[in-house]
Structures are given as structure tokens and as C-alpha cells.
Amino acid sequence: MLDQHRETFIQEANDLLRELEESLLDLEEKSTDQELIGSIFRALHTIKGSGSMFGYDKLATFTHEIETAYDLVRSGGLSVTRILVDSTLSACDEIRGMLTDDEDRSGALSDAQTAIVEGFRNLLKNTHSDKPSAPTPDAVVVDAEVNSDELQHECTYRVRLTPSPDLFSNGTNLLPLFEEMQGLGTCRITAQVENIPRLQELDPEACYTFWDIAINTDRGQNAIRDVFIFVEDRCRLEISVIDSMEREADGKGYLKLGEILVQRGDLSKDNMQDILSQQHRFGELATEAGIIDHGKIESALQEQQLVREARDKRATVEQASTIRVPAERLDSLINMVGELVTVQSRLTQVANSSHSQAILQVAEDVERLTAELRDNTMSIRMVPIGSAFSRLRRLVRDLSQELGKEIDLLTEGAETELDKTVIERLNDPLVHLIRNSVDHGIQNPQVRTAAGKPSRGTIRLSACHSGASVQVTVSDDGQGLDLETIRLKAIEKGLIAPDALLSEREVFALVLLPGFSTAQKVTNVSGRGVGMDVVKKNIDSLQGTIEISSKQNIGTTITLKLPLTLAIIDGLLVRVANEFFVVPLTSIEECVELKLSDVKRASGQHITVIRGELVPYVRLRELFGIDEALQAAEQIVITRVEGNRVGIMVDEVVGQHQTVIKPLGRYYKHINEVTGCSILGDGTIALILDLAKVVKSAARAEAANYENVQAGSV
Amino acid sequence: MQSVENGLKQNSRLALAGELTISRASELAASIGQWLAEQETVAVLDLAAVTAADVSFLQILCAAHRSSLREGKSLSVVSPSRELLRAMKTAGFERRQPCTQCTGDTCLWQVKEGL
Amino acid sequence: MSKMIMTVDDSASVRQMVSFTLKDAGYEVVEAVDGRDALKKIPGLTVHMVITDLNMPQLDGIGLIKELRADAKFKFTPILMLTTESQAERKQEGKTAGATGWIVKPFKPEQLVATVKKVLGC
Structure with missing residues (x-):
């Protein structure tokens, strides 16, 4: 069907172009003919408007520039010159070309087209027009999906719609709008009729009624505003949140009738006290006393009832689908x-x-x-990670207010499930990362605007499954990390040698080292530089990994990779002599066989060559003091520990092994290299290795060994 | 086109029909007012043939009722059409209790339980 | 009885698109090429809504809205205007003249139908 409209459009545009050219030629002679100028403007406007309707975006953008010039000519801000007419004529040729080019309706402008646009812009620059020609963005009306990214919570809103008397005079019928409100959620509408006079005094075409609406919806406040967008000039619209899951969770009972009326300003506090001093039903008393119209009480009752119903519904949903177990x-x-x-x-x-x-x-x-x-x-x-996310929403709101920044938190994958323990222990690191983003990442609105970014910053928090692990990313569109600053700081702190050659990834990894902080000044948001190393420690303890990537002025992304659960581990079972060990599968890259002769050639240093690359390795036999004869061939399990390839040398790789992790007793608490153990089918125990710790203590042992050798040789 | 003129007037009963919306508001208010003035004690509006109504008509009904109370007449509505009831419901004119002006009388907007 | 909508636009392609879309949604449609044409055709019809472009030769959209509002028969007839993003001032003019609502070009058929329903009801 669109094709058919396109055909009509092409024909129409060609007709318009022909008229346009004739008018332009006439314009050379009658350069002040308003009618002529008007028709040129209209032709351009139609080509632009209709073009955009049928997907000719490029054509629309191009034509807009020329239309802008003629808008100015029309208002007397620009005079008709030979150059203007010539440029317009060549613009017509380009437009004609764009009409036939059906393949590329929305691509970039060609060089020739850009040149024409530039020409028009120059013409405009030379005018002393004070009228800004920039298009004013206008809200698209019927986009019900406001901020669909944003997770809206179900809330109960109180809406008061007070139309001005002339509401009906532009053809507005309120009934469809009320129906639209019903479509947003459970909704109680009460018309307040107290201002309707007697028939003799009634202006039948004026609106005397105003409305109290209580609505329970998960679509957010903007959706409610959108319903009334056409009447916003002729109405006062007050919206407030009166109840939500959070409020209910805070243990707040809902307002009493009198409290609702006072909150809305329908009743004064004194009057309420007077009434309450009598021991009767509030509503009856208030109306009997003639203090308040029945309609107001009616709507307050409706509001109470709606909140009660919404709460009941939430309660039954919860009851039906869950039971609580310690x-x-x-x-x-x-x-x-x-x-x-x-x-x-x-x-x-x-x-x-x-x-x-x-x-x-x-x-x-x-x-x-x-x-x-x-x-x-x-x-x-397994519980959804969303529970951890929702707390952060509040954090971002409070922090950004405190710091005078404007930040939106977008969350994705809140439904991703993770082990409860993992989520609990993930909370602190996430808070830390978000604080960092708010404080150091996203700049002030002024700085952002100056850098050509939207003044509102965005922090994106997302979670998704990837294999047997969950990936959680925190990314912001802030200032990003400065590689050079990090490098200098690391040198200053003695973390790296001044001439060290580091990849981008390695430089970013420096941030995770203890005691590292690049913030120019200490703020009370992110604290005093006890920064990323704590996060890293937390993530390590969860058997997870952390990775940083960043582009200056674009933003920073921190990716956490976490196991689904801490109760089970996917591992590789390996054997050294008669002992069994489990290596976590997530960090394994490959297994390689190593002959005794290869080791010898490496002359005692714990380094081997795997396909031309030097790889240090750890000999579990030595680390755990297993004294038994070496075998003729050993196997190396190549792992990636903190970004480096490290080999773990074992006698035999037994195979893949999924196992329930059993904690070691308190006696073994001081053993760092092992996170727990697993019991094999025949009752044998296999120790589960903490690779980072294994590598660290192996390095320490080797260093000590090296020093001994050096000392001995002197 | 239906209008009040060809609506039925008998036994102090007025039948209104058709689309009772803002474009007819002035005309309707005037004729209902005139008719009401002619009635002595009892006035009955038959709204069975109303095919559409909007807020402006609901306001006229309310205003007419208020006038009748002032003048000591009883105005009631009989057999409202489905369309009229729907407009009442949608615009939130239904009441479980009579409005203040109607104390002691039957409010037009009061919904009886069980109806 | 299906409701009748008049579409007023000097662009044949937009008129065609509006007309097709609304007929598809079950409305009756009459077309007019500009304000003057609309005023000529409308008296003999029972039109429930007018959808008009703003920039047209021979009486533009704003003029048409003013004329219709001055006529007792169309004083309360819903009128939607088609605006473009760059026309914030014209939109305001249209609102002041008595337009009921607006649709911003470019729009999709679904958006058109949704806006019509928002004003006319279902």
C-alpha cells in the first residue's frame, strides 16, 4: 500500500517541481510578488512534508533547508537575488534526482547536495534575521510508549482535572479521554458537579464540572499526561502518586477519609478536627455540617477503595504464587x-x-x-536480579540531586535470575560502581552541554545470561577514563615501571589495584579512594570477573561476569599423584600435553612455550608438596587469571565435573588456595582451586626461591 | 433529524432523542427550560431514544434538576438509553450518595445498589 | 452508522494516504484540496471531523479552522491539524483558532487512527 502512495507522491512532486521552476523564472522579474513567493514556499513545504511521510528522509532534510530560506523571503528577512534563484533551480534538479533514486531514500547527502545546502546556509547567515530557524522539537502525539526502556512500577495516582469553562469550544469531547484513562489501568472517575448552576443561569456550552480520578497503573505519569495532551492549554491537570508497592512495603496504612480531603485542599485542618471531635462517621458528619460537597467525599471514598483493591490484588498475587521459607x-x-x-x-x-x-x-x-x-x-x-536494581534507582535519584546532576538510570534484564546469595553479595559492588558513575563518570549538565552531549546523563544497568554465568554491566555516557592519567598515577604509586608498555586493557586493570584512585577531589559520594579494589575483592569472592572498558568523552562500561550460583561449580577434575583437584571451568582456555623433556629445556624456570607464546605455569605438585616421582608426561591446563595466561601443571586431566561445593571445615580456614571441596563418587575428596590465590602464592614461592638461589650463588 | 419540537409532549412527559451533544446544547437547554417552566409539579424526561450524550448534556440534566428542586417540582428521568448510561458512567457522574443539593430528594446520579 | 471525516490537503499523496487509512479503519471519507474547496463541500454533508493541513493555497488551515468555528453548524466539530516539527508557532496559532488536536508529520497510519479515536471515541 505504501508503494501506491509513493507513486502518487512522485507524480505529485514532479508536478510541483514543474510549477516551482516556472514560478522561479517569474520571480526573477517580479521579485517582490508575495503570492509568487507564497506558492514557492508551499510547493517546497509540500514536497518536504509529504516526502517525509513516505520515507524520503533525505529529500525531506534537503528540502527543509531551502524551505527555510523561502520562509525568510516570505517574511521579508531575505531578498530575492540571482544567486537565490539559481541555487533553487539546481536544488530542484537534485530533488528530481532523489525522487528517481528509489534505493537510497534515507542515506547521506551527496557532495553536490551538501554544497547546495551550504550555499543556502550562507545566504541565511548574511541576513540580519533574529528569528532562529532551528526546528523546534514537537512531541509526537500518539506515542503511548513513553520511555519504554524505563521500568515503570505500578502506582496509584490521584488526578484532578479542572477544565477552564471554554473547554468545549475547540470541539473537545472528554468521554473518549476518560475511556483512554480506563485503558491505562483500573480507574475511578468522579465528576464534581457542585459548580453546576440552575438551568436559568447555565451557559450550556461552558464546562462547570471538574473531575477527581484515582488510577492504578504501571504506565507512569507521562502516560496520564499524554491522555490530556490536546486539552492541556484549557485545563489544569494535577497528578500525584498516592500509593505504590514501596509505600505499602514501608508499612504505611492508607490515608483516612479526612486526611485525603485535607491533602487535596477540599477541607481545612480545623474543620476536620471539629468533625472528628464528634464520635460519628466522618463522611456523614462532614456533609451534614454542610462543610463539604458530597461529590468530594464520594471521590475520596473511591480513592480509598481503589488503593485498597490494588493492595489486595498485589497481596493475592503474592500469596498465590509464593511461599516464604527461611x-x-x-x-x-x-x-x-x-x-x-x-x-x-x-x-x-x-x-x-x-x-x-x-x-x-x-x-x-x-x-x-x-x-x-x-x-x-x-x-x-534463583531470584530475579531486579530486586537489587530497584534499590539503585533510588540511589541514583538521591545522589544526582545532591550533586546537581541530571541522570537517568535505565535497567535491562531485571528478570535475569541468579542465586540469592550471589545477588546479596553483589549489592555492595553495584552500589559502588553506580556511585562512581554518578560522581566521577557523568559530568555536570553545563560541562555535558559544552561537550555537545545531552544535559541528562544516562547510566545503563543490564543483566543477561551468558552460558553458565550471568553478565552484569554498568555503563555510563560520562567523561570516560583517561588512559594517561591512570598510567601516570600508577607510576607515581609505584605500581608499574615508568617505561612499562601496557595495552589499553592492562591500563584499565590498574584501576582495580588496591589504593588506586584517580578522582581529582574527594567527594562524599564516592568516598576517599577506597575504590575499585574493594569491588574487585567482592567480585573475586563471588568467583566472578570484572572488566573495564572506556572511551574518553564517550563513557565507561564495567562488565561483571558472575557464576549463576555459588552452590555448584562446573569444573575440570585433574589428578596429581593420588590427589584430585577441581579447576573452575570458566577460567580454562585449553589443555596441553607437556613432555618431561620440554620442561627440562625450560631450565628449571616455570615457563613454557605454547605455540610460540611464553606461558608461566604453576606446578601443583610443588605447591601442595606432593612428593612422588615425576611422570614422563604431564599435562598443562591453560587458564586465564586476571587477564594473564597461566598454566596449571598436573599429572592427568580426568574430565569435566559438575559438583556441589562443600565448604571446608574451620580448621582449614587459613588455606587460601582452596575455596572448598567436592566429594567424588568413590568417596575421595577433590579440592576446588582458587586460581588467583594459587597463582599468587606460586609467584611468591618462586620469588623466594629465586632470591635463595641468588644468595647461594654469591 | 430529531429535535425537541417533534419530541413527545404528553402528561408532563418530554421525550428526547438522538445525539444530545455540545452542538445541540444551547437548543436543548432552552427547550428543556421552557418545558420545565410549563410543568406544575411533576416532570418526567423520557431518555430512551438518546443515541449519544456528552458532558454538556449531563450538565444540562443536572442544572434542570437543580432548577426543579428550587421550584418545588419533581423532575425524574425514565428509561435512560444504554448510551446515556454509558456516558454517565464514563464521565463519572454516577453517585452512591445523592449530591449535597439533592439532600432529601432523589438525586439524578444516585445509583441504587442491585441495579 | 459510520462517521464521516473530511481530509483537507493540497498534497494528493498525503490526502490519499489519510483517506485510505481512515476508510480501512471503517470511516467514511471526503476529500478537499484546500480550505476554499472544503468550505464549498462541507455544508451539504454531516461531517464528524475535519483533518486539515496548515499550508495550502486558497485559504490555509488556520483560515479554515476560523471559518468553521464561526459557523454555528461546525462550531464544535472536532478539527485535527497536520503539522510538521518545525511549525511550533503555526500549531499554536491553530490551537488558538480552535483546533481540537494535531498530528505531527511524518506519521504512521496507526498513529493517525489512534489520534482520530482519541478525539472521536471508538
């Missing part, structure tokens, strides 16, 4: 499921060696059931 009970359930998984794999082993078909069958069934039970139990602990 977290400890869940934890012990998980623990028992963990044991069951262990027992089950022992059963499978026994069954395999028993050669009894019957037992094998049972073992298989138990295996299947156990797996399902485990997955189900795990999923009970």
Missing part, C-alpha cells in the same frame, strides 16, 4: 541434595561393577531423578 532451610536442602548426588555416583560405580542388570537399571533411574532434583533445588534459590 534461607537456612533452603541451604540445608541444597546440602542434602549435594550428599545425595555423591551417594548416587557411588551407587552408579557399584552398580557398574556388580554386573547385575536389575541394579544397573535402578542406578540409572536414581541418576536421572537425582539430576532433576538437583536442578530443581538449585532453581529454588
